[in-house]
Amino acid sequence: MGVIGIDLGGTKIAAGVFSGGELRSRITVPTPEAGGQAVIEAMAKAAQTAMQEAGESAKAIGLGTPGPLDYTQGVIKFAPNIAGFTNFPIRDLLEKATGLKVYLENDANAAALAEHVLGAAKEASSSLFVTVSTGVGGGFVLDNRVLHGAHGQGAEVGHITVLPGGPLCGCGLDGCLEALATGPAMERMALAVYKTEVTTRELFARFEAKDPRAARIVLQAAHYAGIGLASLVKAFDPEVIVLGGGVALNAGPAYLEEVQRSYQRYMEGWIAPPIYMAKLGSEAGLLGAALTAGLEVGEV
Amino acid sequence: MGVIGIDLGGTKIAAGVFSGGELRSRITVPTPEAGGQAVIEAMAKAAQTAMQEAGESAKAIGLGTPGPLDYTQGVIKFAPNIAGFTNFPIRDLLEKATGLKVYLENDANAAALAEHVLGAAKEASSSLFVTVSTGVGGGFVLDNRVLHGAHGQGAEVGHITVLPGGPLCGCGLDGCLEALATGPAMERMALAVYKTEVTTRELFARFEAKDPRAARIVLQAAHYAGIGLASLVKAFDPEVIVLGGGVALNAGPAYLEEVQRSYQRYMEGWIAPPIYMAKLGSEAGLLGAALTAGLEVGEV
Known part of the structure; x- marks a missing residue:
């Protein structure tokens, strides 16, 4: 059992299952232009697909997102490239949609973490x-x-x-x-x-x-x-x-x-x-998102 | 039983026993111009006097010093205002002179710690x-x-x-x-x-x-x-x-x-x-030195 990393960008969502020190699957879907709840649903579906492709379930999700975050509340304060993402309680919504615990990280920090741990x-x-x-x-x-x-x-x-x-x-x-x-x-x-x-x-x-x-x-x-x-x-x-x-x-x-x-x-x-x-190039964001959860649940 | 804080400066050495959240004694002696081992001896004596004045013994010493430090080795790399203090193994020498464990901190960091914890x-x-x-x-x-x-x-x-x-x-x-x-x-x-x-x-x-x-x-x-x-x-x-x-x-x-x-x-x-x-004014250095040891040995 691994963890899921999700790297949320303004145009695409990357997701993958990380276990045993590497990504077991990688999928990419477009970020819904409708923003808000549609993005939550797309991420939940991407997480599901990533688990199917890896043939492995996951303990938790690490989510790398743009924009300044309120880490305590699990809220994106704003993300100019995604509609409806002002003071958006992304953590709780994604937890509800997936039934998994979600750990948030800013995307630049996630890349920093990936280069630190694996790069x-x-x-x-x-x-x-x-x-x-x-x-x-x-x-x-x-x-x-x-x-x-x-x-x-x-x-x-x-x-x-x-x-x-x-x-x-x-x-x-x-x-x-x-x-x-x-x-x-x-x-x-x-x-x-x-x-x-x-x-x-x-x-x-x-x-x-x-x-x-x-x-x-x-x-x-x-x-x-x-x-x-x-x-x-x-x-x-x-x-x-x-x-x-x-x-x-x-x-x-x-x-x-x-x-x-x-x-x-x-x-x-x-x-x-x-x-x-x-x-780690463009994979740093996805790896760092996965590590954000992995370090919390002992899957690194 | 408390901890001893020592604030080592280019002209004076302040020492005091810290316990129960405050300084129980405060003494000040001149920094020996000879530098080197004479400074170690003056600090050891100051620590002794500080314990006598407080009527209390101590578990450890926190030492705030000028100059860049090698924290791992317990060495002052250099301190322009004190003779003989280039690559000076101050931690081990003071431990030997006092029989107490010594924790080092840079003086500005010690003041930062004091303002953080008590100020x-x-x-x-x-x-x-x-x-x-x-x-x-x-x-x-x-x-x-x-x-x-x-x-x-x-x-x-x-x-x-x-x-x-x-x-x-x-x-x-x-x-x-x-x-x-x-x-x-x-x-x-x-x-x-x-x-x-x-x-x-x-x-x-x-x-x-x-x-x-x-x-x-x-x-x-x-x-x-x-x-x-x-x-x-x-x-x-x-x-x-x-x-x-x-x-x-x-x-x-x-x-x-x-x-x-x-x-x-x-x-x-x-x-x-x-x-x-x-x-905390001029007492920040001494308090911070004491806290440096106090946080390590559970005396804060």
């Missing part, structure tokens, strides 16, 4: 996961426990202020790490410089081809990413950093070298934990 | 302590456990980068919170502005008297202090912040209002934990 940080007692893609997310794990924070906003690593007075962030504040180091951040800079839209992928290609303007944009993003990582290390002092997300993983060596250079520069005189690249 | 954060399950004086130090406590970090440099809150390219810090990096928000930081600004030395105390007096140059200096320091606190909250998400240290406690309401204003501005759209002023 790049598996030898470490503490790790800081930072994902750089369209946003900057992450999670801090110490002794297999995710730091939720007192208000469910622990390790909101994308929103530390890296440059006061810098570019505005989607959160409304100025100079957040997320406003400086992500794909959209680079695309905004590219629009200013090239006067036309340039995708992140194209920017990286121009950077590798030694276009000085692309280099300036990419290196600036990497520079602030390194500064942000160094500040986060001075807060958490993790044994290792795990870096993931589309920008970090697809950017190529020159970008990563600049992140390292900037990070090392802002760790001078300090012990700098190594930066490892995330290992 | 301003005593109702909270997690708290971030930040002390602003000649430096910026602090500690993060969750469920009565201090975050040491994997390399003994957890919650080095003074050295998050608040302004890349900003003033150089004592640690050698640019734009650390400590380089922007402390007494010495303000005094450096004052020297640039007034072309003569002005103490922090005098600056605060001029600020209260509405001198616009003093206002600019003090408000800028408070501004960066608020930004730093907001970034730290996005990392740790503590239930409460406890603010201590000479600058924070003696600055007066106008400074604190500006810290609040800046902090609230950089928490807009987020849940902002309240900022409480530290309650």
